[in-house]
Every structure is written in structure tokens, then in C-alpha cells.
Amino acid sequence: MxxxxxxxxxxxxxxxxxxxxxxxxxxxxxxxxxxxxxxxxxxxxxxxxxxxxxxxxxxxxxxxxxxxxxxxxxxxxxxxxxxxxxxxxxxxxxxxxxxxxxxxxxxxxxxxxxxxxxxxxxxxxxxxxxxxxxxxxxxxxxxxxxxxxxxxxxxxxxxxxxxxxxxxxxxxxxxxxxxxxxxxxxxxxxxxxxxxxxxxxxxxxxxxxxxxxxxxxxxxxxxxxxxxxxxxxxxxxxxxxxxxxxxxxxxxxxxxxxxxxxxxxxxxxxxxxxxxxxxLIDAAVSRAELKRIGPWTVGVTYGRCSQNEVAEALREKGADGAVVVKPAGSASIRGSEGFERAHEVAGRVNGGGHPRAAGCKPDIYDDMLDYAHHWTTQGATAKRVILRAFEDVASEADDVRSEDEVDDTTEDE
Missing domain, CATH: 3.90.1640 (inorganic pyrophosphatase (n-terminal core))
Structure with a gap:
């Protein structure tokens, strides 16, 4: 080459x-x-x-x-x-x-x-x-x-x-x-x-x-x-x-x-x-999409960039959480006061970190064709896997809230 x-x-x-x-x-x-x-x-x-x-x-x-x-x-x-x-x-x-x-x-x-x-x-x-x-x-x-x-x-x-x-x-x-x-x-x-x-x-x-x-x-x-x-x-x-x-x-x-x-x-x-x-930050922000997942608005984008600044720009656009998928296959997940479960999301896709700052690399790359697809689709598969992890965390949080409401009702009775 x-x-x-x-x-x-x-x-x-x-x-x-x-x-x-x-x-x-x-x-x-x-x-x-x-x-x-x-x-x-x-x-x-x-x-x-x-x-x-x-x-x-x-x-x-x-x-x-x-x-x-x-x-x-x-x-x-x-x-x-x-x-x-x-x-x-x-x-x-x-x-x-x-x-x-x-x-x-x-x-x-x-x-x-x-x-x-x-x-x-x-x-x-x-x-x-x-x-x-x-x-x-x-x-x-x-x-x-x-x-x-x-x-x-x-x-x-x-x-x-x-x-x-x-x-x-x-x-x-x-x-x-x-x-x-x-x-x-x-x-x-x-x-x-x-x-x-x-x-x-x-x-x-x-x-x-x-x-x-x-x-x-x-x-x-x-x-x-x-x-x-x-x-x-x-x-x-x-x-x-x-x-x-x-x-x-x-x-x-x-x-x-x-x-x-x-x-x-x-x-x-x-x-x-x-x-x-x-x-590079501007390029990543211009590609971003906002998704509603459970109680959160999640901004998701792709690109080689400084993830913290991109996440801040997405928060200004209304995102509670931000996902920046990188060309090398990893991703950064950033939170805010409205979303402090970044480490839980990352933990479901081969990663970890802090409540407001975490990282991961989904286990989805088996050969160079997978990476070629990753680059030409701007991380479509990685985005889908990580957003699914957001959905799982949101569902779990909803289950916990439902249990708490049942407990509160029982106490009132």
C-alpha cells in the first residue's frame, strides 16, 4: 500500500x-x-x-x-x-x-x-x-x-x-x-x-x-x-x-x-x-442528529474530533447526552446534569468511565470490510449499537421508577 x-x-x-x-x-x-x-x-x-x-x-x-x-x-x-x-x-x-x-x-x-x-x-x-x-x-x-x-x-x-x-x-x-x-x-x-x-x-x-x-x-x-x-x-x-x-x-x-x-x-x-x-469540531457538529430515548435527548455524531467540545455544542442544541463515534471504531459518551449514566451505557458496549464521561469500543469489527462500512456510513452500526444501549439503560431506569412508585403507594395504604 x-x-x-x-x-x-x-x-x-x-x-x-x-x-x-x-x-x-x-x-x-x-x-x-x-x-x-x-x-x-x-x-x-x-x-x-x-x-x-x-x-x-x-x-x-x-x-x-x-x-x-x-x-x-x-x-x-x-x-x-x-x-x-x-x-x-x-x-x-x-x-x-x-x-x-x-x-x-x-x-x-x-x-x-x-x-x-x-x-x-x-x-x-x-x-x-x-x-x-x-x-x-x-x-x-x-x-x-x-x-x-x-x-x-x-x-x-x-x-x-x-x-x-x-x-x-x-x-x-x-x-x-x-x-x-x-x-x-x-x-x-x-x-x-x-x-x-x-x-x-x-x-x-x-x-x-x-x-x-x-x-x-x-x-x-x-x-x-x-x-x-x-x-x-x-x-x-x-x-x-x-x-x-x-x-x-x-x-x-x-x-x-x-x-x-x-x-x-x-x-x-x-x-x-x-x-x-x-x-474538525464544526464538521462533526454539522453531522449530528438528535434522538429522543426515554427521558433523554441524545445527540449522536461521527468524526475525528475533540469529543468534549463537540459534546458541549450538542448540549447547547438541547442534548442531555452526546455520543461521538470515532473513525477508529471507539466512541465517547458524554452526559450533563440531565444525564448522569454515561458509564452505564458504555458498560453495555465494551467500555466504562464516569457518570458524565465514558468511552467504549463496540465489539462489531471482524474484518476490514466492517471498518470500510464504518467509514462509508459514518459509523452507522456503532451508532445503532450504542443507542440501543441507551434504550436499555432508559428501560432499566423506568423499571426502577415504577418499583419506587409501587413502594410509595404501598406505604400510603
Missing amino acids: EDELIDTAGLSISRKSQLPGTGFFYPDSLDEDRVEERVAEAVDGAEAVVIADTDADGLGCVALIREMYDATIEWATFEADVEERVDRWERDAPADDDADVTEEEEDRPRSTVALVGAGPYSLDEALENVAEHAPAGIDLYVCDLCPDEYAWIEDELAAVDAVADSIVWYDHHQWSDETAERVRETGVDLVVGESDEECSTDVTLRSLDYDFAEQWAELAAVTRDHDLWQKEDPRSDDLADYAYWTDPEEYVAVVGAFGVDLPPIVEQYIEHRRVEKEK
Whole structure:
């Protein structure tokens, strides 16, 4: 296959928003080998390892832990690379990369606190790779990640426990009592914050036995503003966008050096990327439909875009809940004061999360023809499966209300 067929950088916004990024077409088997190689390099000689989600919240935790270990990588390591990317965007020559980075990773200095990026669906793999390659006696931290079930990570957690001197886990997602109990029974120091009050950076900041400077409390507060969708501090969008667009190591180094007051060259980079971001948001919003399901109005759309901003636009159009189906096959589900059951919907379609913010990837893709249908129909099957999950949750909620009404009537009699 010719490279240009999967490089969407030169496409119109409409077409680009309907296709996944180049990384989607990289086979999992090769990607797993590459990930394992990178983990092996990162943890070689490390005194501590942090497995974290690579959004701003997870990376905020990494920055805090590196500060405590005096292991932050110098900002100068990345500065020239950011300048080169800004120059490229000013020449209207953007790359088609989710992480827009040009500097070769092997040329960078490594921190003695290794960062191993993971997502909700790759936590088991991350634990396995650390167990296989990390030196004995490390301190292991897991941040901003929650397993759906303990069985999913049981073997991998046992393997890494045999390597690590200590395992500490900081999170703010909604854990089941059973999963939390089983994790703690292994000796893990698990701290889970209130999901509607704290982000994981908050939890890490208050839990680490270290006297952090005031800038770190500000970083936690601004990270929380976006992660909990409070939207009171405009700087939180900068952090969230920058973490999404750039390499995790670069983000950790920058906030470690500057906190929330990002240097001018980083602000320039964010502004250039944001022009395209807004166009992708507009494309997704223009495709949206509003559906009435039980007591809720649900906005549903498709596209490569920033799901939180799209969900906010759909709420302004009257949606209680929003579904953004992505070209890669996953979907984001967002709620509001009128709909706080996003995690219940996601849980019915191979996902999970918070009452107002959840994610999933329906198990409906058996081969590339299914993905071709997904792209050409703008996610029709995924939309149908997720909306059916909304109907099931609405029906369940209605049954509960009916039972409550019967109980009330009985009491009155």
C-alpha cells in the first residue's frame, strides 16, 4: 500500500474527519513489538516506573512523581523540536500525526522515573511489559487508569508485584468494590478520589509524601478544570490540547518546568493546531442528529474530533447526552446534569468511565470490510449499537421508577 493512501494530512477537513489517523493502519502485531521495545528502553536502569494514561491528567501525575524524585527531563531537550514544528505549521505543512513530533526518541536523555503510556484497553499489556523488562526493586506507580475487572489484570499484576519493591495506584475513576478490594489484597497502595471532585493529579498531589511548591497545586487545579469539564479556567484547554497533540515526554517536561504558564513557543504551536481542531469540531457538529430515548435527548455524531467540545455544542442544541463515534471504531459518551449514566451505557458496549464521561469500543469489527462500512456510513452500526444501549439503560431506569412508585403507594395504604 502506498504511503499517501493512509496519509490524511493533505485531505479536505470533511474527508480527513471521516478517516482514522495513519497510526490506525499500523498492524497490532508490529505495534506491540514496537511498544515493548520502547518500554524496555524506557525502564532500563530506572529507579521508578509510572504507568499512566497519556492525557493531561495522567501526565500531570507523572510530572509530580518526577519532581519528587528530582528526575524531570530538561525543557531544552524539546525546545528546538517545538520551534521546528511551529515553523512547519506556519509554512502550512502539517503532518498527519496524533503526536506531532519530529525528534528521534533515541536521541533524548531518559528520566530515571520511566513513563509507560497506557490506556484503558492496554493496561494489562503495560503491566506485563514492565514486569518483563524493569529492573528488580523499582517503585511502581499506576496513575489515572481503572481496570473494568480484576481478572483482566490479575496475572500481570502478580508478575509485576514480583519485580517491584512497592506498587502505588492513584486514580479518580469509579471502581467497583470488588476490583478495588482485590487490588488492595495484593499489597497495592490504592488511592481512589471522588470522581466528581478530584482528578488523578489531585489525588497524586495530596498522596505523595513530598513538599511541593505552589505551582503544582495550580497545575492540579487547572488539570481538574478540564478533566471534570468545569470549564472555568481557559488555560485548562491549552493543557488538554497540548497533551493530546504532543509527545508525552515533552508534555511532562514542559509542565514540570513551567507549570500551567506554558512558554510562548508552545502557545504558538497550540494556536496553530487549534485552527484545524475547530474545523474538525464544526464538521462533526454539522453531522449530528438528535434522538429522543426515554427521558433523554441524545445527540449522536461521527468524526475525528475533540469529543468534549463537540459534546458541549450538542448540549447547547438541547442534548442531555452526546455520543461521538470515532473513525477508529471507539466512541465517547458524554452526559450533563440531565444525564448522569454515561458509564452505564458504555458498560453495555465494551467500555466504562464516569457518570458524565465514558468511552467504549463496540465489539462489531471482524474484518476490514466492517471498518470500510464504518467509514462509508459514518459509523452507522456503532451508532445503532450504542443507542440501543441507551434504550436499555432508559428501560432499566423506568423499571426502577415504577418499583419506587409501587413502594410509595404501598406505604400510603
